[in-house]
Amino acid sequence: MEDLAIVLPSYAADTSGVASALYELGGLTVIHDASGCNSTYSTFDEPRWFTKESAIFISGLTEMEAILGQDERLINDVIAASQAIKPKFITLAGSPMPHLLGTDFKAIANIIEEKTSLPTINIPTNGINTYAQGLADAWRILMQKLQTAKTLKKTEKKTKTEKPSINLLGTSPLDQSQELIASLKDFIGKNDFNIQTNLSFDFQGKFQDLTRITLAKANLVLSASALPLAQWLYETFEQPYVVGWPFGHLAKEVLKALSKAINDQKISYVCAEMRNKDNTKPTCLLIGESVLNTSIACALELEFNIKTKVITISNNSNNRLITSHNSLSDNIFNHILSADDCQLRENESAIAEIFSQFKHIVADPIYKMIANPANIFHPLGHLAFSGRLSLEYPGDDLLLPSLSTFFRRSLPC
Amino acid sequence: MLKLAFYGKGGIGKSTVTANLAAAFATLGLKVIQIGCDPKADSTINLLHGQKITSVMDYFRQYDAEPNDLETIAKRGFKNILCLETGGPTPGLGCAGRGIITTFQILKELQLFETEQPDVVLYDVLGDVVCGGFAAPIREGYAEYVVIVTSGEKMALYAANNIAQAVANFADRSYAKLLGLVLNCRNVPDEQAKVEAFAKSVNVPILATIPRSDEINICEDLGQTVLEGTANSDIANLFLTLASNLQKLTKR
Numbered sequence: 001m002e003d004l005a006i007v008l009p010s011y012a013a014d015t016s017g018v019a020s021a022l023y024e025l026g027g028l029t030v031i032h033d034a035s036g037c038n039s040t041y042s043t044f045d046e047p048r049w050f051t052k053e054s055a056i057f058i059s060g061l062t063e064m065e066a067i068l069g070q071d072e073r074l075i076n077d078v079i080a081a082s083q084a085i086k087p088k089f090i091t092l093a094g095s096p097m098p099h100l101l102g103t104d105f106k107a108i109a110n111i112i113e114e115k116t117s118l119p120t121i122n123i124p125t126n127g128i129n130t131y132a133q134g135l136a137d138a139w140r141i142l143m144q145k146l147q148t149a150k151t152l153k154k155t156e157k158k159t160k161t162e163k164p165s166i167n168l169l170g171t172s173p174l175d176q177s178q179e180l181i182a183s184l185k186d187f188i189g190k191n192d193f194n195i196q197t198n199l200s201f202d203f204q205g206k207f208q209d210l211t212r213i214t215l216a217k218a219n220l221v222l223s224a225s226a227l228p229l230a231q232w233l234y235e236t237f238e239q240p241y242v243v244g245w246p247f248g249h250l251a252k253e254v255l256k257a258l259s260k261a262i263n264d265q266k267i268s269y270v271c272a273e274m275r276n277k278d279n280t281k282p283t284c285l286l287i288g289e290s291v292l293n294t295s296i297a298c299a300l301e302l303e304f305n306i307k308t309k310v311i312t313i314s315n316n317s318n319n320r321l322i323t324s325h326n327s328l329s330d331n332i333f334n335h336i337l338s339a340d341d342c343q344l345r346e347n348e349s350a351i352a353e354i355f356s357q358f359k360h361i362v363a364d365p366i367y368k369m370i371a372n373p374a375n376i377f378h379p380l381g382h383l384a385f386s387g388r389l390s391l392e393y394p395g396d397d398l399l400l401p402s403l404s405t406f407f408r409r410s411l412p413c
Numbered sequence: 414m415l416k417l418a419f420y421g422k423g424g425i426g427k428s429t430v431t432a433n434l435a436a437a438f439a440t441l442g443l444k445v446i447q448i449g450c451d452p453k454a455d456s457t458i459n460l461l462h463g464q465k466i467t468s469v470m471d472y473f474r475q476y477d478a479e480p481n482d483l484e485t486i487a488k489r490g491f492k493n494i495l496c497l498e499t500g501g502p503t504p505g506l507g508c509a510g511r512g513i514i515t516t517f518q519i520l521k522e523l524q525l526f527e528t529e530q531p532d533v534v535l536y537d538v539l540g541d542v543v544c545g546g547f548a549a550p551i552r553e554g555y556a557e558y559v560v561i562v563t564s565g566e567k568m569a570l571y572a573a574n575n576i577a578q579a580v581a582n583f584a585d586r587s588y589a590k591l592l593g594l595v596l597n598c599r600n601v602p603d604e605q606a607k608v609e610a611f612a613k614s615v616n617v618p619i620l621a622t623i624p625r626s627d628e629i630n631i632c633e634d635l636g637q638t639v640l641e642g643t644a645n646s647d648i649a650n651l652f653l654t655l656a657s658n659l660q661k662l663t664k665r
Contacts, residue, residue, distance in 0.1 A: 100508070102510065102511060102514040106553060108586075110586065111585055114585075
């Protein structure tokens with residue numbers, strides 16, 4: 001019973017990550033799952049559903065189709081849907097039932113691609129892994145597919161701009177609010193950079209924009225889920241990247257790192273490099289996405305001369321329920337996290353116990369329900385955790401020159 | 414890398430043929446992996462002097478966790494052949510097919526082929542292609558060719574035909590192709606003619622005819638293949654010839 005969670009929900013699953021990553025990119029996202037579950041992927045976990053169109057198709061897998069292995073129905077339905085909708089590409093993602101059946105999505109994707117002549121990819125989801133892995137796989141596998149299809153090579157013609165251009169990699173409403181992304185774009189624009197591509201939140205572009213991603217001089221990586229893609233772009237196109245958000249006093253360091261990346265091809269995990277490495281006891285605890293929260297932690301340390309600890313969502317690598325692949329390796333987190341930080345592998349009562357050791361907590365508002373009365377709680381919404389409850393706490397004031405607005409209730413010192 | 418999957422009716426001698434062939438490839442100087450894909454987990458027993466290894470499913474049962482390295486689930490047998498077994502669930506419970514898929518995912522994660530760099534990989538698969546799990550060894554990236562082991566018995570040929578049809582049905586999935594048959598004789602009347610007629614009907618050759626052999630039985634009692642137990646015998650030479658022919662045939 002010690003693993004029982006009475007208050008805390010689970011983080012969104014990998015299928016939601018795939019739907020979110022590809023939401024605005026012009027493809028048809030197919031989730032092979034029993035019918036009636038569309039809302040999980042495209043409304044509960046997706047605030048864009050009521051304002052922007054996206055082609056998401058739930059296959060409606062039945063018990064008898066599962067028993068009889070009728071993959072033909074899925075193949076024919078996807079082909080029919082693609083003929084009606086005319087997407088730019090097709091994505092297949094599985095849920096727990098096909099995962100247990102061992103459905104061969106790779107073979108099915110090959111058949112669909114042959115019959116539709118559309119780039120067709122399979123994202124190896126099982127509905128059990130976290131959304132972070134779904135985001136990571138969707139971004140990386142799609143871009144690699146476009147490269148295989150040689151569409152990325154069509155981007156040789158470079159546009160002349162006064163300012164150097166960068167891509168924003170790793171944006172998704174599951175991890176950041178619309179307001180925060182708007183503030184970031186505003187900040188980037190005011191600081192002599194052009195945004196080539198914002199993948200994939202507020203994409204508002206055409207499919208062709210994806211193929212221009214390699215034109216940018218550098219990538220600004222805004223979540224751990226974007227690191228597999230960023231690393232592949234670096235290895236394939238020599239596109240350097242900087243990991244971190246330009247919050248508070250960290251902002252000038254991020255801008256410096258971007259300039260260095262552009263001029264010297266230097267990769268920088270600025271959110272980790274600038275952290276306080278002394279042996280003092282952390283007084284502020286942050287929980288959530290690793291790049292976002294280590295960036296806030298770093299900005300807090302720079303501005304208030306304190307020590308912080310970040311607990312980031314787990315990559316499931318120690319989850320004994322799961323035997324599938326793990327694209328977000330511990331190695332990725334090792335680059336982002338500092339010595340005091342860790343991945344979230346604790347149960348609800350253990351987290352409450354950890355809370356009691358800190359004065360300040362920065363986390364999604366649901367965590368407040370297990371916080372100690374003595375904790376000073378700073379809510380920062382995380383949609384992948386609390387859904388629409390998170391929308392009240394967008395955290396866009398983190399991008400002001402000082403963090404004091406975000407921490408207006410009480411400065412963490 | 415030559416990757417072959419052996420299918421056939423239960424009890425037809427798949428494990429005997431696969432293990433002797435693995436030993437023959439190794440005797441020819443090649444680096445070999447044999448993966449038993451049967452819940453009984455006894456495919457490699459005659460490469461290991463009768464010793465059973467911890468199958469992947471046994472490891473899960475025992476430790477309630479994924480194996481972190483190959484050493485915990487693999488053993489070196491005759492002439493350094495790397496032996497692995499998927500194993501299976503508690504008899505009558507669980508899902509053996511899913512066990513095979515899980516095993517293959519784990520072997521991929523452990524980078525078996527990248528670290529071992531084998532010349533030959535042999536998959537010894539349970540009975541028939543009864544569900545998706547038992548087709549896993551012939552999916553893209555695993556075996557390239559299927560070999561069906563059969564005798565001239567009616568039910569063995571019936572199962573062989575089912576397997577051949579299943580492989581044909583997967584033609585649009587880039588799965589393994591049917592390479593041929595191995596006739597493991599049971600001395601039924603007109604055995605050779607019956608199997609030849611079947612081979613013709615599915616348009617593949619008989620790759621080898623293995624006669625009834627006491628030497629095979631004697632060696633198996635000692636936990637050995639004929640390549641180890643009676644290396645200079647005709648039956649050992651027959652497996653060496655089969656290994657050599659398979660190399661030539663697949664290179665073509």
